[in-house]
Amino acid sequence: MSGRETHRYAPGVKRELVFMDLCFVAVFLLGYLIVVYRSDILPTRFMGDENVIRELALGTRSAYGDNSYGTVAAIYKHLGLAKNQLAAGLLGYLFACAPYLIVMSRHRNAGANYGAIFALSIGVLLSAVYMGTYSKEVFVVPVVVALILCRSRRSGLVIICTLVVVYAVNFRSYWFLLLVTFVALLLLVKAIRASWAIVLTALTAVIVGSFIFSTIMNVPADHFRNSVNENRLLTGNVNTLIPRYVDTGTILDGPMNNAISYITLQLPIPLLIKLSPYYVALAIVMAALWIGFYSRMASILNIDDTKRDPQLVRSVTFVLAFSVTQAFFEPDYGSALKHLTPFLPIFLAMYLAVRKKPEDLVQRGNKEERWALDQTH
Numbered sequence: 001m002s003g004r005e006t007h008r009y010a011p012g013v014k015r016e017l018v019f020m021d022l023c024f025v026a027v028f029l030l031g032y033l034i035v036v037y038r039s040d041i042l043p044t045r046f047m048g049d050e051n052v053i054r055e056l057a058l059g060t061r062s063a064y065g066d067n068s069y070g071t072v073a074a075i076y077k078h079l080g081l082a083k084n085q086l087a088a089g090l091l092g093y094l095f096a097c098a099p100y101l102i103v104m105s106r107h108r109n110a111g112a113n114y115g116a117i118f119a120l121s122i123g124v125l126l127s128a129v130y131m132g133t134y135s136k137e138v139f140v141v142p143v144v145v146a147l148i149l150c151r152s153r154r155s156g157l158v159i160i161c162t163l164v165v166v167y168a169v170n171f172r173s174y175w176f177l178l179l180v181t182f183v184a185l186l187l188l189v190k191a192i193r194a195s196w197a198i199v200l201t202a203l204t205a206v207i208v209g210s211f212i213f214s215t216i217m218n219v220p221a222d223h224f225r226n227s228v229n230e231n232r233l234l235t236g237n238v239n240t241l242i243p244r245y246v247d248t249g250t251i252l253d254g255p256m257n258n259a260i261s262y263i264t265l266q267l268p269i270p271l272l273i274k275l276s277p278y279y280v281a282l283a284i285v286m287a288a289l290w291i292g293f294y295s296r297m298a299s300i301l302n303i304d305d306t307k308r309d310p311q312l313v314r315s316v317t318f319v320l321a322f323s324v325t326q327a328f329f330e331p332d333y334g335s336a337l338k339h340l341t342p343f344l345p346i347f348l349a350m351y352l353a354v355r356k357k358p359e360d361l362v363q364r365g366n367k368e369e370r371w372a373l374d375q376t377h
Contacts, residue, residue: 013111019110020120024104027121028097031128035089038133045239045334046129050085057082068171072136083296085224089132096137097126099144099345106148107352115292116351122285123344131337138170139340147315157186161316174224174329175279177213181205182321189317195298202320206262210255213328221254221328222261228331240271240279240333242310260329265336266290286337289347293319296350310351315346 055061056073081088143163150156168175210221246256271283330336
């Protein structure tokens, strides 16, 4: 074959990819409407951070020592967007959707499935909700793009770690803990293949890290989550707060609460108990995302380290490290989903990049699809 090589898909695979592309267009347009009409569509509880950032950018509010909000506001002001929330929202939304296009263009060989469509649809819509306005989450996108694109094991890791440090310095200092956890888990997964062992390792990291954190900071391991929630309790904003499950007054409280939070952030049973349609839907979405993540993680990591895709391994490990960090700091389930949203393109990549054998790819159901197998000979 001369010239640039072209892909030949079996009819079944091609239909799946066309369907996925059409779904992206549909949810993208729906997300566009959410961005444009967000004040008419979304409840006021979704407007908290964006109002703070807008007021800081306009100079009508003080940051009161919170440099992260001040930095975000300064960037929007420098871009001339302080008085144009719609433009800021559309720009953020387009930026947030870019990783999905990258993933969809890079991982098409195995076709699509319902899990990929779910991750794509939920991810794009949540991007409209959480990043289609003034947002800190928009500035996570460069890290996600680096995780998706950087091929080299060493230089790619350096680029990713550098971007994490930049984000930690300017926006969220606890990302330094995320960075340490990421590097540590990346070293450990080289020697671990069983997915259950990796999950157990992450849970162990939460417990051991809690003791270390408490010792170094001289505060309970769940101190920062509790301090945020105490202020919310005073205002009555307690709908999805993560409580202190254990409160015995001993050093074990923090590690145990963080470990329970790690589990319930991925299987949000407390939300189901509320029996509210909104909270039940929120719980189902969060649980479905994490169940899909772990099921695909098993396929990605359960092979010899020399045969693993370094991009996927880094991406999976980073999300795993992020989940560990969430157990320390997330004050409520809504914030947890918001902070997870920029990473959902990685969930899509996991669904699309788990390769099938060529004979499985072209012989699914209809015999006429066997034509594609002939194209490989």
